[in-house]
Amino acid sequence: MTRMSITGISSMGTRQVLNDLACAYEAQSGQRVAIVSVGGVAAVRRIEAGEAFDIVVLASDAIDRLAASGHVDAASRVRIARSGVAIAVKAGARRPAIDDEAAVREAVLAARTIGYSTGPSGVYLTRLFERWGLAQRIASRIVQAPPGVAVGALIARGEVELGFQQLSEMIGVEGIDVLGMLPPAIQTQTVFEGAIGANASASKDARAFLAFLGSSDTDATKIEHGMEPVN
Structure with a gap:
């Protein structure tokens, strides 16, 4: 049977x-x-x-x-x-420092476009940017990946300069460089x-x-x- x-x-x-x-x-x-x-x-x-x-x-x-x-x-x-949240850029692009919270904040401010998902990591980043007082300042530069679309894919296509998503969704995506994880002080685990x-x-x-x-x-x-x- x-x-x-x-x-x-x-x-x-x-x-x-x-x-x-x-x-x-x-x-x-x-x-x-x-x-x-x-x-x-x-x-x-x-x-x-x-x-x-x-x-x-x-x-x-x-x-x-x-x-x-x-x-x-x-x-x-x-x-x-x-899984924690990782940060990535397009393969071969400039690699901003992400050593601590201040460095990540500066990288976000300097990025032409910032990408995150509709999932838990995206919800967390929205709150983090609000806590930093940057939400309105960077609103026009936010690119939210549609449900089911990896942020890494948008980075690889050049639609996002600085992207955030769970490491499990960044690994194996061609055309991107994973810079590392969010620093411990601002890391979140899903x-x-x-x-x-x-x-x-x-x-x-x-x-x-x-x-x-x-x-x-x-x-x-x-x-x-x-x-x-x-x-």
């Missing part, structure tokens, strides 16, 4: 790591896993509209929202990984969690896969993709 595939939805921040881990799990268990990765905002909308998935992998605040509304099983939540969908059709198999995602066996793959294990 052919086993049903585990179906899942995730944000783009975990697309690469989940693809590798799904392949590893299938090789290990024989269980197929099919995960679609879209912008986090779009993922939440699809789930809230009633679309059925066995597992949902999103930032913890999005899982909070879906658990509160009964769209995922709150008791099934598994912390998978976290924690990604998995949960069973309320309308899951393969919940038992999905629980086994979630347990695998949260296990130490997956640590090396997470690190390879710019994420930190949280188990």
Whole structure:
């Protein structure tokens, strides 16, 4: 008898790591896993509209929202990984200093265009620029990547001079230079969690896969993709 595939939805921040881990799990268990990765905002909308998935992998605040509304099983939540925010420029471009908060602020002021996402890192940066008193001053230079579009892609195309996004979404993007991480004083970590969908059709198999995602066996793959294990 052919086993049903585990179906899942995730944000783009975990697309690469989940693809590798799904392949590893299938090789290990024989269980197929099919995960679609879209912008986090779009993922939440699809789930809230009633679309059925066995597992949902999103930032913890999005899982909070879906658990509160009964769209995922709150008791099934598994912390998978976290990722900090990195800074990048176009490959070969001038590399501004980002050693401390003051240096990053100066780099933002000097940039012709500044890019961030609609996800958790973008929300955080909006607040950071407001705290710095720069929001109105740089408003005309902000380029927000559409949901599902990596900030790195906009940098590579020359649409963004200085870009911010989770390191997991910057790694492997051609045409950019990752300068490094936000300094510790202003760094933020997005924690990604998995949960069973309320309308899951393969919940038992999905629980086994979630347990695998949260296990130490997956640590090396997470690190390879710019994420930190949280188990």
